[in-house]
Amino acid sequence: MIIKLNQILKKEIIINELLSIQDVVRWITTCFSKSDLWYGHGSDNPWDEAVNLVLPILGLPPYMWSMVYNSKLSIKERKIIFELVIKRIKERIPVVYLTHKIWFCGYELYIDNRVLIPRSPISELINNKFKSIIPTNYNPKYILDLCTGSGCIAIACAYLFPNSHIDAVDISLDAINVVEYNIQLHGLENRVTPICSNLFEKLPKYTYDLIISNPPYIDKKDISSLPKEYLYEPIIGLVSKNNGIEIIEKIISMYSSFLRKNGILICEVGDKMVNIIEKYPNIYFQWLNIKNGGGNIFKIENK
Structure with missing residues (x-):
């Protein structure tokens, strides 16, 4: 017998029958599997999506699953989770915008729809301590996180390079407000400075040892073809003119004036690698x- 979604998506089931975290996650996984959902904001399957919904609501990082999966949930917790499952399925709202929490490079961040949901493969570079990309004895003193969004890269770099100062720059004042919250969350007010600026326009008069950027690179005409989940994200963080490469072009044309000699620029370009090489x-x-993330990030040294 095939069980339909409307047969299992009932509040009574989660309230009365599902007691543990594992019970609830298994039930959510089934609901998600039978729904027309897109996974692309931190998970790529219904099980991980369910874990990423449940544990953050309980104030726990997803990596604590093995320690807590047998724990019992209160009725209040189950009711809250049920309502969020309904929103995820019926409104296609990304899980992170429901929980307002994500862990980037292991560090908790507050996220809402004023900023993109962090998912950059630059996290892999940070987790690997930029091995084979930055010399082992290279300790950047001044770092620029350009198009910072939530501040995820700036904050992760602040932990990786404890003697550095990072400027977290974004054109969106809404994004800068989120960055400020995350800076305070980690007590990094003296080391990470949020700056509202159109790229390099309002930056202080000194050069950086390392510039990292994950700029918008989607062509506006492609937005309508994206899954509904992406349409909850701020378009200013997604779209760039000139077939999606205008902002990348500006970065390439201006970075050398803000990068010290032998400094390094790292920039994510999405699916625009061929366009950039040809340009x-x-x-x-x-x-x-x-x-x-494939080969969609380039490095340039300022010789």
Whole structure:
């Protein structure tokens, strides 16, 4: 017998029959599997999506699953979870915008729909301590996180390079407000500075040792073809003109004035690698080998 979604998506089931975290996650996984959902904001399957919904609501990071999965949930917790499952399925709201929590490079962040949901493969570079990308004895003193969004890259770099100062820059004042909250969450007010600026326009008059950027790179005409989940994200963080490469072009044309000699620029370009190579045949781009994200990040050294 095939069980239909409307047969299992009942409040009475989760309230009266499902007691443990594991019970609830298994039930949510079934509900998600039978729904027309898109996974692309931190998970790629219904089980992980369910875990990423339940544990953050309980104030727990998803990596604590093995320690807590047998724990019992209160009726109040089950009711809250049920309502969020309904929103996820019926309104297609990304899980992170329901829980307002995500862990980037192991660090908790507050997230709402004023900023993109962090999912950059640059996290892999940070987790690997930029191995083979930045010299082992290279300790950048001044770092620029350009198009910072939630501040996830800036905050992770602050932990990786404890003697550094990071400027977290975004054109969106809404995003900067979220960055400020996350900076305070981690007590990094003296080391990470949020700056509302159109790229390099309002930056302080000094050069950086390391510039990292995950700029918008989606062509506006492609937005309508994206799954509904992406339409909850701020368009300013997704879209760039000139077939999606206008902002990347500006970064490439201006970065050398803000990067010290032998400094490093790291920039994510999504699916625009071919466009960039064709546009700049005389620039040597080192395309980084990323397991989670292919070859969509380049490195340039300021010689």
